Amino acid sequence: MIYITGDTHADFELRFNTENFPEQKEMTKDDYVIICGDFGGVWEQVEDRRERWWLNWFESRPYTLLFIDGNHENHERLASYPVKEWNGGKVHEIRPHVLHLMRGQVFTLQDKTFFTFGGAKSHDIQGGVLEPEDPDYKSKLREAFDRGLPFRINHVSWWAGEMPSEEEMREGLRNLAAHDNTVDFVVTHCCPSSTQVLLRGSMYEPDFATRYLEEIRNSVNYTKWFFGHYHDNRNVTAKDILLYEQLIRIV
Numbered sequence: 001m002i003y004i005t006g007d008t009h010a011d012f013e014l015r016f017n018t019e020n021f022p023e024q025k026e027m028t029k030d031d032y033v034i035i036c037g038d039f040g041g042v043w044e045q046v047e048d049r050r051e052r053w054w055l056n057w058f059e060s061r062p063y064t065l066l067f068i069d070g071n072h073e074n075h076e077r078l079a080s081y082p083v084k085e086w087n088g089g090k091v092h093e094i095r096p097h098v099l100h101l102m103r104g105q106v107f108t109l110q111d112k113t114f115f116t117f118g119g120a121k122s123h124d125i126q127g128g129v130l131e132p133e134d135p136d137y138k139s140k141l142r143e144a145f146d147r148g149l150p151f152r153i154n155h156v157s158w159w160a161g162e163m164p165s166e167e168e169m170r171e172g173l174r175n176l177a178a179h180d181n182t183v184d185f186v187v188t189h190c191c192p193s194s195t196q197v198l199l200r201g202s203m204y205e206p207d208f209a210t211r212y213l214e215e216i217r218n219s220v221n222y223t224k225w226f227f228g229h230y231h232d233n234r235n236v237t238a239k240d241i242l243l244y245e246q247l248i249r250i251v
């Protein structure tokens with residue numbers, strides 16, 4: 001069995017408890033739950049008590065938890081975990097059965113292939129990204145609160161690594177080419193520019209991540225494409241599916 005869901009933002013109890021997700025009783029560690037980014041379970045500067053509790057809780061579930069990264073993750077901490085080869089692609093091992101599926105990888109799970117590519121541009125930074133090292137940080141922080149627009153703090157609640165690097169994008173194209181540009185599933189956080197337009201019109205500007213995914217959309221054969229980021233559940237097309245709280249079975 002493989003289930004997939006959208007952003008969790010470290011809010012795990014309701015979606016994954018046995019009352020709302022009773023199917024887990026039939027699952028084993030060879031079954032998977034995939035989160036389409038904004039996992040939020042690796043967020044603080046160090047693994048604090050709350051994070052440790054939830055990561056250990058997932059490790060104790062009957063299934064293996066997999067996530068791609070969204071924009072709201074501590075990308076510096078994610079990068080500090082050991083990288084392992086796992087089912088054809090690279091993962092960061094957060095726990096033995098809590099794995100970060102890295103960008104640009106193709107995994108084979110239960111005879112299905114998955115191309116994974118996390119990351120996205122944050123939309124909730126209209127108030128800017130403050131630098132804690134800035135000598136005027138305190139006054140700027142006060143101003144940001146007063147303006148009332150959402151803002152973030154570099155290395156505390158925002159990380160430049162939310163957007164992919166050139167190398168990650170190249171690696172993705174190489175790994176797809178090695179699979180004849182054909183996969184069963186694509187799992188991303190944001191979506192291709194054209195899917196974004198179908199979803200929200202001109203509300204969001206295309207950026208280099210959505211353009212890269214557009215290139216993939218136009219060159220890769222896939223059965224279904226699952227993504228998160230936009231906080232809604234919607235079949236944008238028959239193949240392109242936005243997930244938020246819904247937890248659906250795909251295998």
Ligand SMILES: [Fe+2]
Nearest residue numbers: 007038070229
């Ligand atoms: Fe999100």
